[in-house]
Amino acid sequence: xxxxxxxxxxxxxxAIWYFLTFLVALSLNFFLPRxxxxxxxxxxxxxxxxxxxxxxxxxxxxxxxxxxxxVDKQGNIQRDEKGNAIKASKISQxxxxxxxxxxxxxxxxxxxxxxxxxIIVQALPxxxxxxxxxxxxxxxxxxxxxxxxxxxxxxxDKVIFPLALLMSSIPFFVxxxxxxxxxxxxxEIFPAVGAYSLELxxxxxxxxxxxxxxxxxLPFFSIFLILAGGQAIGMRSMGIYELGTDYIKYAKxxxxxxxxxxxxxxxxxxxxxxxxxxxSIGQMVGGALITEMIFSYPGLGMAMLTxxxxxxxxxxxxxxxxxxxxxxxxxxxxxxxxALLDPRVxxxxxxDAK
Numbered sequence: 001x002x003x004x005x006x007x008x009x010x011x012x013x014x015a016i017w018y019f020l021t022f023l024v025a026l027s028l029n030f031f032l033p034r035x036x037x038x039x040x041x042x043x044x045x046x047x048x049x050x051x052x053x054x055x056x057x058x059x060x061x062x063x064x065x066x067x068x069x070x071v072d073k074q075g076n077i078q079r080d081e082k083g084n085a086i087k088a089s090k091i092s093q094x095x096x097x098x099x100x101x102x103x104x105x106x107x108x109x110x111x112x113x114x115x116x117x118x119i120i121v122q123a124l125p126x127x128x129x130x131x132x133x134x135x136x137x138x139x140x141x142x143x144x145x146x147x148x149x150x151x152x153x154x155x156x157d158k159v160i161f162p163l164a165l166l167m168s169s170i171p172f173f174v175x176x177x178x179x180x181x182x183x184x185x186x187x188e189i190f191p192a193v194g195a196y197s198l199e200l201x202x203x204x205x206x207x208x209x210x211x212x213x214x215x216x217x218l219p220f221f222s223i224f225l226i227l228a229g230g231q232a233i234g235m236r237s238m239g240i241y242e243l244g245t246d247y248i249k250y251a252k253x254x255x256x257x258x259x260x261x262x263x264x265x266x267x268x269x270x271x272x273x274x275x276x277x278x279x280s281i282g283q284m285v286g287g288a289l290i291t292e293m294i295f296s297y298p299g300l301g302m303a304m305l306t307x308x309x310x311x312x313x314x315x316x317x318x319x320x321x322x323x324x325x326x327x328x329x330x331x332x333x334x335x336x337x338x339a340l341l342d343p344r345v346x347x348x349x350x351x352d353a354k
Contacts, residue, residue, distance in 0.1 A: 010339055018332045023098075025324045030097050033313045034090075040066060042311045043110055060085055065108050066313070067093045067100075101321065107314035111307075116318035119303055124322075126195060127299035130216070131288045134223040135281075141224075142231025143273055147266045149232065150239025151258075161236060167229025172287030176222040176294040183218060191215045193296040219295045223288050231273065238269035274338050281330045285323060 040062045049055040060077060063069045069085040070078040070092070078086045088096070100107070106116035142164075149160040167175075184192025196202070196211040242248060242265050251261050292301030300319050307315035 007339060011336060014332060014335050018328050022325065022328055025328070026098060026101060026321065027094060029317055029321050029324065030094050031090075033317060040068065062110065067096045106318035106321070109307075109312055109315050111310045111312045111315075116314050119315055120300070120318055120322060123298060123300045123303040126297060127289070127292065127301070130219055130223070130292065130297065130299060131285065134220055134227060134288065138224045138227030139231055139273075139277060142228035143235040143266070143270060145228065146232035146235025146237075147239045147262060147269065150236045150243060150269075151262055151265060157236070160232065164229040164232040164236070167225050168233055170226060172223060172226060173290045173294055175226055176219070176291045179218050179222050180294060190218045192218075195298050219291055219297055222291050222295075226287075231277075234273055235266075235269055238272055239265055242269050271338065271341060274334055274341070277334055281327055281334075285327055289323070 040059060043062060044055070044059055049058065060069065063085065064071060064075075064077060068088060070088045072078060080086055104117060106120070108114070109116055109119060145160055145164070149157040149164075180192045183189045191197075191214065195215050196208060197215075200208050200211055202208060248261065248265060251264060289299070289301035289304065291297070292299045293305045296302060300322065303315060304319045306312070307319065
């Protein structure tokens with residue numbers, strides 16, 4: 001039945017593969033913290049207790065929260081004949097962890113006993129506000145600039161190409177530190193750290209919004225310029241290739257306006273750029289999170305850094321899982337867009353259906 005609808009079949013196939021990838025990522029996210037030292041032993045070594053009984057109770061509660069011991073349906077710890085808590089097998093721990101994730105329970109923070117989901121909810125809006133505009137506008141601006149450089153060439157291309165090449169070669173964290181040093185410390189034009197002035201209370205007041213926008217400038221451009229540079233180089237290369245094709249030559253021969261020819265050029269060169277965007281989303285997200293750490297921006301990057309410094313494994317697992325899921329969803333969305341926008345993919349799907 002699905003042969004009659006090749007695009008729907010393609011979407012379902014991709015969805016299944018991405019779901020299987022998510023399960024693999026979920027399993028890796030579970031096992032990686034457990035490959036090294038016991039996280040509970042690390043937590044206990046960093047704490048002091050007034051009595052052995054309190055220490056034992058605290059340790060058992062931590063192992064219970066982390067799913068390392070067996071509990072019944074009522075949440076009671078199961079014990080052996082000697083009264084010691086029964087250790088859960090790795091398989092049962094994995095099954096329990098996956099079940100909790102699908103219920104939306106990412107565990108409890110070791111540091112402040114808050115739910116990991118609450119910590120993520122507090123940090124996620126800051127990360128989305130920083131990453132979504134930079135990725136969207138960086139992709140659009142970079143590709144538009146690359147198309148112009150390919151079409152006009154000359155001095156315009158000689159200026160744009162070296163600058164784009166330079167920007168795309170600089171790591172996110174290096175460029176962020178350069179901006180902090182010059183614009184935040186040496187010249188003191190913009191704030192070096194934070195998302196708003198500490199004397200302000202978060203809210204929808206005008207002062208708070210202005211402060212957030214002022215602190216937003218350096219983190220935004222530290223990601224935007226590098227992303228735009230990389231996209232400009234890719235679009236320039238594709239644009240030069242498209243300029244040699246017959247349809248562009250024919251459009252020029254017909255006397256179409258330059259803007260119209262540029263639209264045709266951009267539309268056809270954009271499809272490989274979408275594929276490149278899907279492949280580089282993970283790198284961009286990782287770079288943006290490092291940028292948050294450099295600027296002490298209160299997003300997922302800072303939440304991850306704080307969790308790593310305090311060995312807060314539930315928070316590390318929760319943030320890593322969210323990042324992985326976001327990257328998979330972004331790549332899945334780009335795959336679907338390519339299938340809908342690229343006529344060559346549509347033709348291939350139709351031929352497969354026959």
